[in-house]
Amino acid sequence: MSVPRVTFDELYRRSSQYRLWSYTREELQAKREAVNNKGCLKVDERLKQLNGEVSEDLITKVTVEEELKLISFNSRRIGMLAKHLNLPSQVRATAVSFLRKFYLVNSVMEYHPKLVLLTCLFLAAKSENSFISINSFSKRIPKTTPESILKLEFEVLQSLKFTLFVHHPFRPLYGFFYDLQDVLGDEFTIEELGRVYDKARKLIDEALISDAVFHFTPPQIALACFKSIKPELVDRYLEKKFKKESKSKVKVAEAIKEEQDEGEVQDQDQDPAKASANTEAKPKKIDLYQELSRTVEECTAMIRTTQNPTKEEATDIDRKVHYCISPSLVLKRKREDTSEPSGDDTKRQRTETPATPM
Amino acid sequence: MPPLYTKSKKVGEGTYAVVYLGHHTATQRPIAIKEIKAGQFKDGLDMSAIREMKYLQELRHLNIIELVDVFSSQEGDLNLVLEYLPADLEMLIKDRSILFSPGDIKSWLLMTLRGVHHCHRNHILHRDLKPNNLLLSPQGELKLADFGLARSLTSPNELLTHNVVTRWYRAPELLFESRHYTEAVDLWAVGVIFAELMLRVPYLPGRDDLDQIDVTFQALGTPTEENWSNVSSLPNYNDLKIYPEPTRSELRKRFIGATEAALDLMCGLLCLNPANRWDTERALLSGYFKESPDPTVPVDLPKLSKKE
Ligand SMILES: Nc1ncnc2c1ncn2[C@@H]1O[C@H](COP(=O)(O)OP(=O)(O)OP(=O)(O)O)[C@@H](O)[C@H]1O
Numbered sequence: 001m002s003v004p005r006v007t008f009d010e011l012y013r014r015s016s017q018y019r020l021w022s023y024t025r026e027e028l029q030a031k032r033e034a035v036n037n038k039g040c041l042k043v044d045e046r047l048k049q050l051n052g053e054v055s056e057d058l059i060t061k062v063t064v065e066e067e068l069k070l071i072s073f074n075s076r077r078i079g080m081l082a083k084h085l086n087l088p089s090q091v092r093a094t095a096v097s098f099l100r101k102f103y104l105v106n107s108v109m110e111y112h113p114k115l116v117l118l119t120c121l122f123l124a125a126k127s128e129n130s131f132i133s134i135n136s137f138s139k140r141i142p143k144t145t146p147e148s149i150l151k152l153e154f155e156v157l158q159s160l161k162f163t164l165f166v167h168h169p170f171r172p173l174y175g176f177f178y179d180l181q182d183v184l185g186d187e188f189t190i191e192e193l194g195r196v197y198d199k200a201r202k203l204i205d206e207a208l209i210s211d212a213v214f215h216f217t218p219p220q221i222a223l224a225c226f227k228s229i230k231p232e233l234v235d236r237y238l239e240k241k242f243k244k245e246s247k248s249k250v251k252v253a254e255a256i257k258e259e260q261d262e263g264e265v266q267d268q269d270q271d272p273a274k275a276s277a278n279t280e281a282k283p284k285k286i287d288l289y290q291e292l293s294r295t296v297e298e299c300t301a302m303i304r305t306t307q308n309p310t311k312e313e314a315t316d317i318d319r320k321v322h323y324c325i326s327p328s329l330v331l332k333r334k335r336e337d338t339s340e341p342s343g344d345d346t347k348r349q350r351t352e353t354p355a356t357p358m
Numbered sequence: 359m360p361p362l363y364t365k366s367k368k369v370g371e372g373t374y375a376v377v378y379l380g381h382h383t384a385t386q387r388p389i390a391i392k393e394i395k396a397g398q399f400k401d402g403l404d405m406s407a408i409r410e411m412k413y414l415q416e417l418r419h420l421n422i423i424e425l426v427d428v429f430s431s432q433e434g435d436l437n438l439v440l441e442y443l444p445a446d447l448e449m450l451i452k453d454r455s456i457l458f459s460p461g462d463i464k465s466w467l468l469m470t471l472r473g474v475h476h477c478h479r480n481h482i483l484h485r486d487l488k489p490n491n492l493l494l495s496p497q498g499e500l501k502l503a504d505f506g507l508a509r510s511l512t513s514p515n516e517l518l519t520h521n522v523v524t525r526w527y528r529a530p531e532l533l534f535e536s537r538h539y540t541e542a543v544d545l546w547a548v549g550v551i552f553a554e555l556m557l558r559v560p561y562l563p564g565r566d567d568l569d570q571i572d573v574t575f576q577a578l579g580t581p582t583e584e585n586w587s588n589v590s591s592l593p594n595y596n597d598l599k600i601y602p603e604p605t606r607s608e609l610r611k612r613f614i615g616a617t618e619a620a621l622d623l624m625c626g627l628l629c630l631n632p633a634n635r636w637d638t639e640r641a642l643l644s645g646y647f648k649e650s651p652d653p654t655v656p657v658d659l660p661k662l663s664k665k666e
Contacts, residue, residue: 011480016415126401126408129509134401146400153402154434162428164412165510 003179004172004219012217016163021101023214031104036064039107043324054327060320067108070321072307073314074113075099075209078121085140087121087130089170089205095124096208097166098156105159109324111152118144119152127164169204173197173222180226180233183240188233196233200225203303210306216299224299234296242289362429363439365391374404374506379442382426388442389426393435403436406506411438413482413505421473423493423503443493443501445662447551451489451558456660460615463555464646465653466492469500470548475638477502478541481511485522487547489554498656511540523547525570526560530581531632533571534592542632545641549627556613556620572599578628579603586631619645 005012012018023031040061047054062070075096082092098120099113118141125132134146157164177197181190203225207213212221227234309317323330363380369390370377380391394407414425427439447466450456470492477484486507493503507522520535522528522543529546531539553561562577564570571594575581580600581589589595604612609621616624623646626636636644647653 014416014418122402123408126403126405127412131401131405150402154430154436157403157436158430162411163415164408165416 004175004222009217012167015167016161016165017167020161020163021214025215028211028214032064032067035104035107036067039067039109039324042107042110043327046327050328054330058330059323059327061324062109062317062320066317066320067103069307069309070108070314070317071100071103071113072209073309074117078117079205081117081121081141085132085137087125088128090168091121091124091128091130093168093170093204093208094128094166095121097213098124098160100213102156102159108321111155112321112325114318115148116152116156118149119156122149123153123156167218169207169218169222169225170201172219173201173204173225176219176222176226180237183237184233187236196226196230199229203228206306207303210303212299212302215302216295220295220299221303223296224303227296227300228303235293238289238292238296242292362427363389363391374399374406380439390440390442392438392440393431394438395435407436407438409508410505413508413510414438416480417476417482419473419476420499421469421501422476423501441495443495443503445494446490447492447494447500448489449662450494450660451554453663455663458555458558458660459651459654461651461654462659463552464651465656465659466500466555467548467552468642468647468653469656470502470551471638471641473500473502474544474548475642477508478544478638482508483511483541484508484544486524487544487551488524488527489551492551498659498661500656525564525567526550526562528570529632530574530630531592533574533594534589535594536592540632541637542635545627545635545637548641549624552624552627553613556616575599575601577604578630581630589631617646617649619649622646
């Protein structure tokens with residue numbers, strides 16, 4: 001098992017994850033605002049098609065912030081569903097990635113995440129070699145049909161720009177676990193490192209729901225997960241590996257960078273903005289150790305700020321979205337509200353909350 | 359708006375797709391359009407199509423077929439736009455009117471290994487290398503194609519299916535139905551292809567899975583605990599005829615004209631024990647590629663005599 005690269009990584013830069021799905025913070029925010037706008041326009045369009053039958057003030061559009069909360073909530077549900085279906089962590093992680101990418105292109109007001117997440121999970125199982133037939137998949141998830149899941153497969157693929165390969169932090173985390181033993185074996189016991197590793201691995205699930213995945217490389221996220229559990233471990237590690245006492249250490253870091261052989265196509269995408277968003281571009285000129293420490297620190301902070309809405313919050317947003325997608329149902333509710341003010345509403349809420357084992 | 363691509367004639371059909379010759383409208387560059395029928399499979403998009411798309415999106419290399427674009431037609435069919443590569447190595451091997459020089463063979467092997475090397479450094483196994491999947495551009499460049507069986511190695515403990523690789527190119531660990539194989543399965547296949555380029559006939563043509571085991575070990579010796587520890591505990595290791603490993607002079611007799619360095623490389627690739635089999639780096643740095651003759655430059659490589 002080779003040591004993961006935290007420095008300039010030529011191979012990673014050629015991955016679709018880097019080329020198409022890595023952004024600066026500003027870019028990411030702009031994308032989400034655009035998507036939210038698109039969603040609002042879609043709702044307006046739906047209302048227009050109803051010829052004023054439903055008045056605009058009966059429908060509440062959701063904000064960028066609310067979209068994010070709902071997506072986070074449903075990302076977590078993927079985790080529970082995957083456990084229920086005995087799917088490996090790789091599938092779960094990929095499904096979460098698919099879902100979050102989908103909503104960088106579409107608004108929750110266009111497609112409800114509780115449906116999209118099922119398609120993402122089914123597609124991720126196929127993409128990660130854990131194929132389950134659509135019939136048994138659907139059978140094990142109440143209130144779904146094979147058609148309802150397959151119907152969105154194409155939309156999901158298209159939104160993913162037909163890129164399915166996702167680099168996750170699991171493998172680098174494992175690689176660092178071994179390198180940590182090598183580098184810090186005299187300062188920390190194997191048992192202790194093992195405990196930290198187990199906790200860090202659990203933390204990856206949180207990291208995958210954070211925006212870290214759009215800004216940092218998987219090895220950086222892996223180190224940030226270690227750092228969140230035991231900061232001094234990562235500090236010592238980076239210090240020992242990269243602190244510039246001698247020139248040779250820098251050489252080691254540069255050597256980590258892969259050489260190009262003749263056959264390779266040059267990186268077409270050398271957007272410097274992206275480069276700075278992801279990882280340091282020129283290890284020669286800057287103090288590598290400080291740069292890496294700063295990057296890992298930023299990544300750690302970002303993982304800490306993962307959205308975790310309460311069920312009530314999610315249900316509330318969920319209901320707004322429900323009427324944004326099907327505005328005419330608001331009339332039905334109004335009629336029912338007047339005839340049967342209390343009881344029915346709680347029942348409706350229950351059916352709106354996604355009907356899967358929580 | 360005119361369509362980005364035009365489709366002209368159908369050039370082939372695989373298990374999950376129909377392939378058309380087409381052109382990029384703006385540049386008139388010829389392309390192959392692989393149309394995957396959506397809705398034809400009850401489990402949604404077919405696994406082979408998913409794999410092909412997934413891996414080719416990531417692999418950009420001179421010796422790997424280029425996925426130019428992916429688009430969806432009005433009818434909801436998925437289309438993979440690939441560079442158009444009208445010939446493959448199998449056609450050349452079978453065309454008895456063409457003579458291969460040692461430099462030609464070296465050139466094809468070099469291009470194959472470079473493509474495989476790029477897959478492996480991305481932790482991607484091709485798992486179906488054979489002459490028929492090594493396509494040739496009009497300029498003579500060789501490119502790995504058909505990633506419908508490829509997969510990435512994500513964790514070292516994953517169980518893999520042994521039912522991969524077309525029979526004649528299947529490594530011993532696959533014949534024994536091991537579920538923990540590695541990149542080495544691809545290198546075995548390259549070794550068999552190397553032998554086939556020299557012999558001009560398939561090197562290990564088993565008639566069925568059982569015969570494949572016999573043919574393979576008759577040619578290369580039966581693995582034992584001595585050269586491969588724990589081999590006897592693999593699922594399908596039983597009732598084996600024990601053949602001795604071929605001597606160097608037997609190999610020289612079989613591969614007339616092969617240099618010592620060529621035989622070293624072939625034996626390194628066809629090493630029974632996957633743990634000792636050469637990897638792409640070792641193969642690319644082998645003496646065979648350093649000694650003369652130089653590999654033929656792609657444009658000067660033999661082309662099919664009759665136009666297809
Ligand atoms: N890039 C290409 N350029 C030119 N022709 C191609 C190209 N790709 C495929 N073809 C032609 O189309 C045929 C079908 O190709 P496809 O890859 O779909 O299936 P296959 O590999 O032959 O079979 P299977 O799907 O069973 O693996 C090929 O045999 C070949 O003749």
